[in-house]
Amino acid sequence: MEYIYHLAVLFTIYAGLAITLDLVVGYTGLLSVTHAAFYGFGAYATAILMTAHGFGFFPSLLVGMVISMVAALLIGFVLSRFKDDYYALVSFGFNIIVFSVFLNWQDVTRGPLGIPGIGKPELFGYTFSSTLQFLFLSAVLMLLVYGAARFLVSSSFGRVLKAIREDEKAISVFGYNTKTYKLVVFTLSAGMAAIAGSLFASYITFIDPSTFTLNESVFILAMIILGGLSNVRGAVIGALFLILLPEILRFVGFPTDIAAQMRQVVYGALLIGLMLYRPQGLMGEFKL
Amino acid sequence: MHTLQTKHLTKHFDTVKAITDLSISFEPGKITGVIGPNGSGKSTFINTLTGLTPITSGSIGVAEKVELTSIVSNDMPVYGITRTFQEVRLFEQMSVLDNILVVTTCRGWFKSIFEKHSAYHLAIAEKVLKRVGIWQFHNKLAVNLSYGQRKLLEIARVLAMSEIGKAQVIFFDEPYAGLFPEMVKLVSEIMKELRSEGKTVILVEHNMDLIRELSDKVIVLDSGTLLAEGNANHVLSRKDVVEAYLGE
Ligand SMILES: Nc1ncnc2c1ncn2[C@@H]1O[C@H](COP(=O)(O)OP(=O)(O)OP(=O)(O)O)[C@@H](O)[C@H]1O
Ligand SMILES: [Mg+2]
Numbered sequence: 457m458e459y460i461y462h463l464a465v466l467f468t469i470y471a472g473l474a475i476t477l478d479l480v481v482g483y484t485g486l487l488s489v490t491h492a493a494f495y496g497f498g499a500y501a502t503a504i505l506m507t508a509h510g511f512g513f514f515p516s517l518l519v520g521m522v523i524s525m526v527a528a529l530l531i532g533f534v535l536s537r538f539k540d541d542y543y544a545l546v547s548f549g550f551n552i553i554v555f556s557v558f559l560n561w562q563d564v565t566r567g568p569l570g571i572p573g574i575g576k577p578e579l580f581g582y583t584f585s586s587t588l589q590f591l592f593l594s595a596v597l598m599l600l601v602y603g604a605a606r607f608l609v610s611s612s613f614g615r616v617l618k619a620i621r622e623d624e625k626a627i628s629v630f631g632y633n634t635k636t637y638k639l640v641v642f643t644l645s646a647g648m649a650a651i652a653g654s655l656f657a658s659y660i661t662f663i664d665p666s667t668f669t670l671n672e673s674v675f676i677l678a679m680i681i682l683g684g685l686s687n688v689r690g691a692v693i694g695a696l697f698l699i700l701l702p703e704i705l706r707f708v709g710f711p712t713d714i715a716a717q718m719r720q721v722v723y724g725a726l727l728i729g730l731m732l733y734r735p736q737g738l739m740g741e742f743k744l
Numbered sequence: 745m746h747t748l749q750t751k752h753l754t755k756h757f758d759t760v761k762a763i764t765d766l767s768i769s770f771e772p773g774k775i776t777g778v779i780g781p782n783g784s785g786k787s788t789f790i791n792t793l794t795g796l797t798p799i800t801s802g803s804i805g806v807a808e809k810v811e812l813t814s815i816v817s818n819d820m821p822v823y824g825i826t827r828t829f830q831e832v833r834l835f836e837q838m839s840v841l842d843n844i845l846v847v848t849t850c851r852g853w854f855k856s857i858f859e860k861h862s863a864y865h866l867a868i869a870e871k872v873l874k875r876v877g878i879w880q881f882h883n884k885l886a887v888n889l890s891y892g893q894r895k896l897l898e899i900a901r902v903l904a905m906s907e908i909g910k911a912q913v914i915f916f917d918e919p920y921a922g923l924f925p926e927m928v929k930l931v932s933e934i935m936k937e938l939r940s941e942g943k944t945v946i947l948v949e950h951n952m953d954l955i956r957e958l959s960d961k962v963i964v965l966d967s968g969t970l971l972a973e974g975n976a977n978h979v980l981s982r983k984d985v986v987e988a989y990l991g992e
Binding site: 509516608610611612613615619621622623626627628629630631632633634636640667668686700 | 746767794795796817818819821822826827829833835837838846847849850851853856857858859860861869893901905910932
């Protein structure tokens with residue numbers, strides 16, 4: 457049972473990451489591959505503030521969000537000069553830069569040693585210490601993220617985001633400053649992604665830079681493509697699918713000596729098969 | 745009295761002289777036909793006037809007050825300028841209704857987060873979509889419309905801009921191309937309505953019958969320069985104009 461709760465916590469965290477990335481990639485059509493950086497800002501803010509500066513979880517979460525949003529403003533500003541493939545490539549670059557900062561700014565992040573002993577969240581004297589308690593908290597926070605995302609995409613603002621995705625030049629002729637919209641959604645997305653980071657840090661109680669690599673950004677991207685772009689529910693389904701699939705494959709009776717490798721191969725093959733069969737993703741109507 | 749005026753407007757793409765030294769003014773309550781052979785610079789002219797492509801030199805006067813030497817596309821509604829596109833540019837993966845709503849809702853990003861469309865926006869969308877006869881498809885994705893319906897949706901979008909008071913000057917870049925006869929009639933009616941509402945209508949069109957029927961004034965472009973300007977029947981009977989067309 458404990459194991460199920462554990463998976464559920466991971467699911468809520470990744471669902472939050474997928475939802476927030478979908479705002480940028482699915483709704484606005486910006487192929488950003490730097491989401492793990494914002495995840496990392498939240499995680500490191502919580503880790504550092506809680507272990508070294510006596511912060512509680514919730515204040516550290518707020519600081520993490522602010523740091524992540526400020527970083528997103530700067531990164532988004534540079535990204536606004538690029539389009540399509542170049543946008544993706546430059547966003548790659550930012551993920552690598554942020555990763556190197558986590559790795560090399562040892563005075564603050566302890567570099568490759570990572571930060572152990574991160575505390576559990578406390579609220580009005582109540583500590584979310586067991587996995588089930590933590591699940592409750594992470595589920596509530598991720599429901600908030602889900603609600604915020606739904607609110608955003610169903611607003612007039614969200615409609616403009618989609619129009620930017622469809623034809624940025626055309627919508628600008630009708631009086632929208634598209635750069636501002638892109639920057640705002642990028643920043644909001646980064647702020648909410650930091651929540652997932654804070655949760656992760658406090659849940660695992662140890663973080664190191666290896667969690668916040670380019671690979672992780674690609675993994676989150678895979679979730680939203682799989683679930684169906686431009687669909688908040690799709691992002692959630694995609695996260696669920698990619699978290700559960702490896703677990704399900706554990707129960708398939710591969711010969712033990714090659715089980716690990718087989719699982720990887722089947723995992724990859726399933727993803728390819730699914731994309732061939734449903735290029736628009738599980739829930740989506742829209743192809744990138 | 746004019747609402748839009750170009751002064752020595754020039755647009756060169758590297759070696760291609762798409763537009764050279766055009767000084768033209770457009771009047772409200774009139775339809776100005778713009779004709780010229782393929783590649784004569786008609787679309788480029790519209791593009792420079794709507795911020796889609798930067799001006800090489802010259803300037804644009806708006807509403808007799810503002811003199812612009814560079815134009816940002818998102819300022820267009822501020823100057824009351826809007827347009828359709830020769831190659832239809834819709835928001836393909838959005839519903840027909842959303843294609844209209846998106847141009848009617850508020851322009852400030854912060855306010856727009858807390859706004860869904862209002863009954864007012866919806867009423868405008870319904871009105872303009874009914875006007876062009878595609879309201880019954882309002883839940884369809886734009887990409888699933890037929891070619892003619894797509895053209896009509898672009899026209900509806902321009903009408904919506906007009907409804908919210910952000911379109912004094914309207915450019916139509918070959919709105920009739922590929923339309924069925926009954927759609928042609930409808931679009932002509934809309935043109936005339938806009939004229940009677942006092943709009944400045946600029947119509948790029950290859951069909952000379954339509955140009956004769958609708959234009960109060962005709963401008964002929966040839967290789968990016970102004971070849972002739974004036975009353976439709978007069979201009980269309982000029983020998984150099986006929987030759988420019990035949991010589992393409
Ligand atoms: N983005 C661009 N880059 C380079 N050259 C261009 C560009 N846009 C247009 N041109 C060139 O400018 C000239 C004018 O083209 P334009 O599209 O304005 O003509 P047009 O009068 O609208 O023609 P048509 O009747 O076929 O629509 C052409 O020679 C065209 O090749
Ligand atoms: Mg043209």
